[in-house]
Amino acid sequence: MATKIFLTGATGFVGGAVLTQVYDAHPEYDFTLFVRNEERSKPFSARYPNVKFVYGTLNDSAVIEKAAAEADVVIHTAASADDTPSARAIAKGIAAGHTAKNPGYWIHLSGTGILTWYDHEHKRSGESPLPEEKYNDLEGIDRVINLPDQAAHRDIDKIVQATNSDAVKTLIVAPPTIYGTGRGIGNTRSVQVPNLTRATFQLGYAPIVGVGKTEWDNVHIDDLADLFLKFVEASQDPAKRENPEIFGRNGYFFARQSAHKWSDVATWIAEEANRRGYAPELATKSVPLEVVTGTGLLAAGTWGQNSKGEAERAKKYLGWHPKAVALRDTISEAVETEAKALGLTPKDVRA
Secondary structure (H helix, E strand, O other): OOOEEEEEOOOOHHHHHHHHHHHHHOOOOEEEEEEOOHHHHHHHHHHOOOOEEEEOOOOOHHHHHHHHHHOOEEEEOOOOOOOHHHHHHHHHHHHHOOOOOOOEEEEEEOOHHHHHHHHHHOOOOOOOOOHHHEEEOOOOHHHHOOOOOOOOOHHHHHHHHHHOOOOEEEEEEEOOEEEOOOOOOOOOOOOHHHHHHHHHHHHOOEEEEOOOOOEEEEEEHHHHHHHHHHHHHHHOOOOOOOOOOOOOOOOEEEOOOEEEEHHHHHHHHHHHHHHOOOOOOOOEEEEOHHHHHOOOOOOHHHHHOOEEEEOOHHHHHHOOOOOOOOHHHHHHHHHHHHHHHOOOOOOOOOO
């Protein structure tokens, strides 16, 4: 019998890329997608002819519970890091539909915004990460799975962790800055880098928070989608699906390819905007955190806070090794895309 996959967030940036990656690798799987309405499902029927749909919002708990109960693997990516009703519905449904002899697998998307809690708590912005702000998902797993309750996403992570049992095998993946263009049908735009680019055009300078020493890790969307594929395949591999270091309380994965300072990203954006002639005199500027959060752009505050998480678990247990281009190599595309979205035209293109 074909493996039954229930995926939320197929129209989203991560969910769309994950669907493409898993479907293309395993078209024999039985896919059910959770989308808002029939109109939203139409583009998927042409690209993925064998998929089925259930309709509703994240507040339609009964719909989500039923789909989770019937699936072998649940992949939750739709507002998954912070939405309580959908997490509770999946927890209830997957537990009701599975037993120790026939366990269900829940692959849950969180995010390393959870690691910014220290800077939030101590009102730090723009400063270098302290030693106590650095995490490791293998040798330091106890710290990772016991982060403070006030950390972002922690309340939802705890719902997932509490669901883990002999009948429900859970896995949480927390990616850092995701960059690159997605390969899904719906949204193909990430958040942090595109929004920093947009803020640069809107403010007339590339903002650097404080002294500009804030650091984040990063991963290309293609490498992240490949990691999700490895998670799904592990759930079907007898040698891996029973491993508590993959599925279980310790199954908490970071997804790091490299790292960056947000001040460097701002500099790259300014240089590229100059080179392409969209803002020939544009430069960087140091500003307080309140200036970037005042733009109203999603995740703007993260440009001034640290998130550092070494990703050793996926390498050790799943053989995951990121291969995509570096973040720096995608800045040109990000500048071009955001400039066009804002209706800007080049004034002075430089070689």
